[in-house]
């Protein structure tokens with residue numbers, strides 16, 4: 001006791017300084033003295049996200065982008081299923097894993113044998129939006145934030161579904177948001193601003209994509225009739241001559257798959273699982289149910305002359321959960337996405353001609369996994385914190401993971417630019433000769 005007292009007496013000034021420094025600096029001083037046991041007494045500074053330790057830096061002038069060298073794929077994939085979780089980086093994956101079953105839980109992406117890191121910056125921003133990132137995946141080119149299927153000079157870029165259509169593949173697009181949202185739109189439209197949904201929906205209906213499933217009925221109905229179209233066009237009525245229109249999930253089960261015409265499923269006015277419209281929820285399919293339908297339908301096309309299929313499915317609302325800083329919302333949407341990834345993975349295990357890719361366009365929310373108390377790492381609680389803004393978060397510039405399984409997966413490893421995803425998909429399929437469209 002006497003010893004401790006004299007120790008404290010000798011170091012009273014240092015300890016006082018440590019306490020006044022607080023937090024990390026105080027901890028470091030106490031640790032250097034071997035008295036880290038006093039740590040729990042150090043006051044932790046209070047603050048908001050706006051007060052966090054932040055550094056605004058100007059980056060060096062950019063170097064030109066060089067495309068990653070591809071490994072030639074000789075064993076080509078017949079089919080590609082691309083699964084994009086909007087706003088998902090490693091902390092979203094890890095948070096879902098922890099919340100589902102703890103640290104040793106394994107979710108669908110954990111089973112993939114190949115994984116890589118994707119850099120997400122756009123043509124004009126370090127932090128991308130969903131439109132430019134989706135365009136990078138769908139065309140292999142960087143563009144400005146907000147643009148779909150156009151380059152930075154508004155020149156039209158041929159997209160993946162257009163290219164493979166010429167080579168005899170059939171395409172499907174699935175989304176849990178309105179189907180006119182940026183990620184699906186990048187595969188079936190060309191427009192300078194993602195908010196021009198009147199044009200986007202019209203272009204998507206004119207595209208060669210044979211199956212489109214998601215929400216967004218209001219984007220096909222004029223404002224006068226309660227919809228969201230400002231151009232007065234009743235597109236929903238118009239497409240009844242060109243498309244089979246589905247509005248309830250039970251129609252996915254009763255669908256006659258000998259129908260090889262265009263299908264659009266609009267299962268909600270805007271997004272699926274809209275909290276403000278619970279009455280509609282029983283009519284809405286999950287991602288897995290939509291993917292199952294698209295796979296069945298694509299197989300019918302393959303049996304009727306198509307060389308193979310491409311399906312893009314977007315888990316749209318992982319991003320919205322990040323913007324809303326809502327971990328329970330994130331968990332629900334990650335679960336919906338995870339189940340769809342599991343279905344695609346199982347399909348590829350049974351059909352070794354199918355390449356499955358699961359990735360994301362960017363991270364949203366600055367999600368962190370922290371100890372619930374910064375001074376007690378071993379406490380049983382874990383803190384999930386969003387670090388981009390209180391109430392409404394933003395995208396961040398951190399890289400995202402890519403997971404791949406099946407023929408051509410060898411090109412989805414190491415560090416990739418988001419544009420490399422396009423070239424790796426193109427390398428995976430057989431586009432040697434132009435055999436022409438197998439549909440319409």
Ligand SMILES: [Zn+2]
Nearest residue numbers: 086087130361
């Ligand atoms: Zn996004």
